[in-house]
Amino acid sequence: MDIYLTNTLTRAKERFVPADPGRVTMYVCGPTVYNYAHIGNARPPVVFDVLFRLLRAAYGEGSVVYARNFTDIDDRIIARAAELNEPIETLTARYTKIYRDDMAALGNLAPSLEPTATGHVPQMCEIIGALIDKGAAYKGKSGVWFCVAEDADYGKLSRRTQDEMLTGTRVEAEDDKKHPSDFALWKTAKPGEPAWDSDFGRGRPGWHIECSAMIRANLGETIDIHGGGIDLIFPHHENEIAQSETAYGKPLARYWMHNGFLDMDGEKMSKSLGNVVLIHELASEWPGEVLRWALLSAHYRAPLGFSRDLLEQSKASLDRLYTALRRLKDVDADDVDAPDAFVAALCDDLNTPEAVAVLFGLATEANKSEKLPEQQALKGRMLAAGALIGVLQGDPEAWFRSGDNVDEIDVLVAERVAARQAKDWAEADRLRQVLAGMGVEVMDNPQGSTWKRVG
Numbered sequence: 028m029d030i031y032l033t034n035t036l037t038r039a040k041e042r043f044v045p046a047d048p049g050r051v052t053m054y055v056c057g058p059t060v061y062n063y064a065h066i067g068n069a070r071p072p073v074v075f076d077v078l079f080r081l082l083r084a085a086y087g088e089g090s091v092v093y094a095r096n097f098t099d100i101d102d103r104i105i106a107r108a109a110e111l112n113e114p115i116e117t118l119t120a121r122y123t124k125i126y127r128d129d130m131a132a133l134g135n136l137a138p139s140l141e142p143t144a145t146g147h148v149p150q151m152c153e154i155i156g157a158l159i160d161k162g163a164a165y166k167g168k169s170g171v172w173f174c175v176a177e178d179a180d181y182g183k184l185s186r187r188t189q190d191e192m193l194t195g196t197r198v199e200a201e202d203d204k205k206h207p208s209d210f211a212l213w214k215t216a217k218p219g220e221p222a223w224d225s226d227f228g229r230g231r232p233g234w235h236i237e238c239s240a241m242i243r244a245n246l247g248e249t250i251d252i253h254g255g256g257i258d259l260i261f262p263h264h265e266n267e268i269a270q271s272e273t274a275y276g277k278p279l280a281r282y283w284m285h286n287g288f289l290d291m292d293g294e295k296m297s298k299s300l301g302n303v304v305l306i307h308e309l310a311s312e313w314p315g316e317v318l319r320w321a322l323l324s325a326h327y328r329a330p331l332g333f334s335r336d337l338l339e340q341s342k343a344s345l346d347r348l349y350t351a352l353r354r355l356k357d358v359d360a361d362d363v364d365a366p367d368a369f370v371a372a373l374c375d376d377l378n379t380p381e382a383v384a385v386l387f388g389l390a391t392e393a394n395k396s397e398k399l400p401e402q403q404a405l406k407g408r409m410l411a412a413g414a415l416i417g418v419l420q421g422d423p424e425a426w427f428r429s430g431d432n433v434d435e436i437d438v439l440v441a442e443r444v445a446a447r448q449a450k451d452w453a454e455a456d457r458l459r460q461v462l463a464g465m466g467v468e469v470m471d472n473p474q475g476s477t478w479k480r481v482g
């Protein structure tokens with residue numbers, strides 16, 4: 028299967044050809060661990076998890092190395108640890124765990140590697156040293172700066188003009204950079220801040236150099252795919268390219284991929300608007316699979332309008348698919364591949380909306396099918412397609428029972444079973460009414476009672 032991906036570097040959809048099919052490499056910029064991640068932060072890891080699954084299907088599970096890092100040293104981390112009056116490591120360990128829990132709730136596979144910035148400081152210093160030696164970086168009092176004017180290629184990813192690159196550049200009072208576009212590779216230690224010794228004085232790394240070093244150390248000089256949100260194209264990815272390619276003269280990544288923005292009810296999510304919604308809050312109200320479905324409902328490069336309506340539609344879509352699977356719950360699924368049309372949609376620049384349409388077609392067929400061999404094949408194809416995008420792997424019965432009052436329902440159903448055993452029919456009937464009022468239908472059978480949500 029040929030996979031086509033849109034490469035931000037060339038602005039074209041290109042056939043993906045890995046440098047080494049035996050070791051396909053992908054890096055996605057991960058979170059800065061100082062706070063809960065919001066649903067907008069969830070879009071890149073879900074999109075690139077689908078690509079990870081597709082690459083594993085194409086090249087073999089052991090042949091794809093996917094690294095997603097943790098940024099565990101940063102201005103915001105230092106500020107938040109001070110605010111909470113706790114050690115930085117305590118803060119970052121807590122939010123690293125929370126992030127991993129969020130990712131698991133969204134149904135993401137664990138990446139092959141999860142490097143941390145603090146685990147790669149010597150490798151960062153090595154790149155900075157190489158840049159200084161080449162005259163591409165200079166040392167000031169405030170730190171070491173990358174000299175943008177020395178890099179003829181600078182701006183090739185974002186295709187910004189010099190003027191555009193200057194907007195949004197932050198110059199702090201103590202900075203002694205020579206040009207406003209220059210960016211920090213190393214920041215001289217300030218009192219009370221974490222710092223490492225280096226050839227260019229005690230200090231800590233800038234953000235961009237972290238990824239350059241983690242990529243080089245874990246995946247190699249040139250990787251196949253580098254991914255992230257569209258907001259990272261400039262300056263972060265532009266600066267990763269500048270550092271790595273200037274230091275070593277080799278391309279950093281062969282394919283650059285970026286997912287579009289996510290907005291909330293038609294507005295940009297922002298603290299000032301008060302519309303920031305956290306993954307863990309949503310995951311306490313909705314099955315993670317619904318959140319995942321919603322995140323994959325638009326093409327990854329298109330903007331995604333997130334809303335309660337979208338979540339309700341996503342839940343309804345999954346209900347429809349699980350209904351078809353529940354009908355076939357006693358049928359043994361064939362061990363088959365996902366249907367060609369489904370795979371073809373994903374291979375066409377991860378066209379998840381088109382892939383999902385194929386899945387609905389299978390569900391429609393499965394709902395009508397009365398012949399066992401056909402049912403076995405349809406169930407097998409639905410499950411294989413679902414696995415490629417990380418959905419439909421759960422027990423269909425459990426899907427319809429899921430919700431936040433499961434424990435309460437289980438208790439009432441158990442009380443009703445006890446009432447029936449005691450031949451207290453009036454009580455059993457009363458409990459059936461109570462459960463019906465909660466949208467729960469009880470089905471009695473010789474072994475006991477089962478239940479499902481209705482309506």
Ligand SMILES: [Zn+2]
Binds near residue numbers: 056057238
């Ligand atoms: Zn990065």
